[in-house]
Amino acid sequence: xxxxxxxxxxxxxxxxxxxxxxxxxxxxxxxxxxxxxxxxxxxxxxxxxxxxxxxxxxxxxxxxxxxxxxxxxxxxxxxxxxxxxxxxxxxxxxxxxxxxxxxxxxxxxxxxxxxxxxxxxxxxxxxxxxxxxxxxxxxxxxxxxxxxxxxxxxxxxxxxxxxxxxxxxxxxxxxxxxxxxxxxxxxxxxxxxxxxxxxxxxxxxxxxxxxxxxxxxxxxxx
Amino acid sequence: xxxxxxxxxxxxxxxxxxxxxxxxxxxxxxxxxxxxxxxxxxxxxxxxxxxxxxxxxxxxxxxxxxxxxxxxxxxxxxxxxxxxxxxxxxxxxxxxxxxxxxxxxxxxxxxxxxxxxxxxxxxxxxxxxxxxxxxxxxxxxxxxxxxxxxxxxxxxxxxxxxxxxxxxxxxxxxxxxxxxxxxxxxxxxxxxxxxxxxxxxxxxxxxxxxxxxxxxxxxxxx
DNA sequence: ATGTCAATAAATATCGATATTTTTGAAAGG
DNA sequence: CCTTTCAAAAATATCGATATTTATTGACAT
Numbered sequence: 261x262x263x264x265x266x267x268x269x270x271x272x273x274x275x276x277x278x279x280x281x282x283x284x285x286x287x288x289x290x291x292x293x294x295x296x297x298x299x300x301x302x303x304x305x306x307x308x309x310x311x312x313x314x315x316x317x318x319x320x321x322x323x324x325x326x327x328x329x330x331x332x333x334x335x336x337x338x339x340x341x342x343x344x345x346x347x348x349x350x351x352x353x354x355x356x357x358x359x360x361x362x363x364x365x366x367x368x369x370x371x372x373x374x375x376x377x378x379x380x381x382x383x384x385x386x387x388x389x390x391x392x393x394x395x396x397x398x399x400x401x402x403x404x405x406x407x408x409x410x411x412x413x414x415x416x417x418x419x420x421x422x423x424x425x426x427x428x429x430x431x432x433x434x435x436x437x438x439x440x441x442x443x444x445x446x447x448x449x450x451x452x453x454x455x456x457x458x459x460x461x462x463x464x465x466x467x468x469x470x471x472x473x474x475x476x477x478x479x480x481x482x
Numbered sequence: 483x484x485x486x487x488x489x490x491x492x493x494x495x496x497x498x499x500x501x502x503x504x505x506x507x508x509x510x511x512x513x514x515x516x517x518x519x520x521x522x523x524x525x526x527x528x529x530x531x532x533x534x535x536x537x538x539x540x541x542x543x544x545x546x547x548x549x550x551x552x553x554x555x556x557x558x559x560x561x562x563x564x565x566x567x568x569x570x571x572x573x574x575x576x577x578x579x580x581x582x583x584x585x586x587x588x589x590x591x592x593x594x595x596x597x598x599x600x601x602x603x604x605x606x607x608x609x610x611x612x613x614x615x616x617x618x619x620x621x622x623x624x625x626x627x628x629x630x631x632x633x634x635x636x637x638x639x640x641x642x643x644x645x646x647x648x649x650x651x652x653x654x655x656x657x658x659x660x661x662x663x664x665x666x667x668x669x670x671x672x673x674x675x676x677x678x679x680x681x682x683x684x685x686x687x688x689x690x691x692x693x694x695x696x697x698x699x700x701x702x703x704x
Numbered sequence: 705a706t707g708t709c710a711a712t713a714a715a716t717a718t719c720g721a722t723a724t725t726t727t728t729g730a731a732a733g734g
Numbered sequence: 735c736c737t738t739t740c741a742a743a744a745a746t747a748t749c750g751a752t753a754t755t756t757a758t759t760g761a762c763a764t
Contacts, residue, residue: 272755273552273717299746309719311533314747315540322544324631331494331725333746346631353579357571409546409568413635494725495747521716531749536717553755555716707764716755725746733738 274308278316286325286336287423293339323416341480344424348470351417356459358414361405363455370404371451378447401450428476496530500538508547508558509645515561545638563702566646570692573639578681580636583627585677592626593673600669650698
């Protein structure tokens with residue numbers, strides 16, 4: 261049973277299966293940035309009708325992973341240095357706000373969720389589930405802001421950033437910096453409910469990663 | 483010839499026509515907040531197949547004007563005080579950033595665009611085109627930030643706010659405050675390239691309008 | 705009355721075929 | 735040699751019909 265059948269089996273609707281699969285294809289670069297997405301080819305590859313594919317692509321527009329051009333179909337969102345810089349800037353602004361709001365509303369329950377998310381991430385080091393655990397940790401940090409729109413924006417920006425990480429990873433070098441120390445710093449500050457310290461640590465984490473990635477992305481136009 | 487035919491004639495694709503029409507229906511309240519949107523009914527009303535309607539609704543999901551629930555269709559995004567407060571907060575944060583960036587990059591060309599936008603808005607006072615001119619003025623303020631994602635977010639949030647204004651307008655009272663003075667203040671500060679002053683004026687404009695609307699929206703849950 | 709269950713009705717999701725539009729590529733003209 | 739033009743090919747957009755899923759109703763038991 262291949263990935264497509266698994267996704268179709270698990271997910272209730274063909275549209276949702278297509279959404280998740282295409283999303284993954286764009287994030288991993290299987291559908292390269294800026295490239296035209298041909299409905300017919302995708303339709304066959306995913307083994308479903310054109311309607312759910314089109315609908316999935318329309319939904320991916322929300323996430324700024326797909327661009328829709330009236331009467332001439334869809335394309336994977338282009339990647340550029342300028343776009344990457346914009347994502348970094350917006351992330352810093354929004355996550356600063358979300359994290360402060362999260363800490364402001366801190367409860368023992370949130371603290372426990374955070375402890376677990378951090379633990380799971382450390383546990384998953386080097387494993388295939390690390391990416392998921394990492395995302396879950398970052399999500400848990402902001403969760404408590406109880407601000408659905410902000411969460412949505414942050415989640416979208418996280419994914420867009422992952423895409424650039426994957427783009428950079430296809431270049432030769434690998435991350436050297438000790439990420440887990442940075443995560444621990446953010447985590448400790450959040451648990452201590454020190455918003456300034458936590459935010460500073462989080463933003464510095466993003467900016468360091470950003471600088472690092474920007475260097476790897478030298479082959480990008482824009 | 484009715485509105486639908488006009489929209490279909492002007493717009494190249496049925497999907498785009500549906501997108502604009504349904505968007506308008508939600509912003510004006512013709513499709514009430516939180517209400518289920520039945521494909522078949524819309525399909526007949528817009529006189530087109532189900533596919534473009536579904537696709538338009540999927541696109542409106544980007545704008546947070548429509549919610550999609552797998553296997554049980556679409557609904558107009560619910561409205562609540564909490565949601566309204568969130569929109570206001572995000573607008574303030576993002577537009578502050580965008581306006582400062584816009585002013586930082588100020589050029590004579592931008593200044594001229596701003597002058598015109600402000601003039602058109604004043605000219606359109608009391609006219610049916612005021613809403614468009616008002617939106618154009620606010621857009622022009624942020625335009626020069628040259629940050630497509632930020633512009634998109636700001637534009638989305640502007641529309642979401644308009645929806646609440648329309649919701650409030652259906653209540654009895656009307657705006658008393660002198661809006662044009664506030665606009666003039668923002669405008670003058672921007673032209674003087676005083677970012678702090680401009681941002682303060684803009685945010686105060688939003689917060690005053692926000693407070694005013696919040697009072698009108700007493701009939702809302704949440 | 706109240707809750708459950710099955711049968712029915714309604715609505716969504718999806719398919720396959722067709723109409724429209726854009727793209728391609730080769731021939732003609734400057 | 736470069737542009738323009740037009741027909742063929744390819745791709746998108748849309749429709750109408752059908753399969754699936756969810757919601758409703760009313761009979762029946764508690």
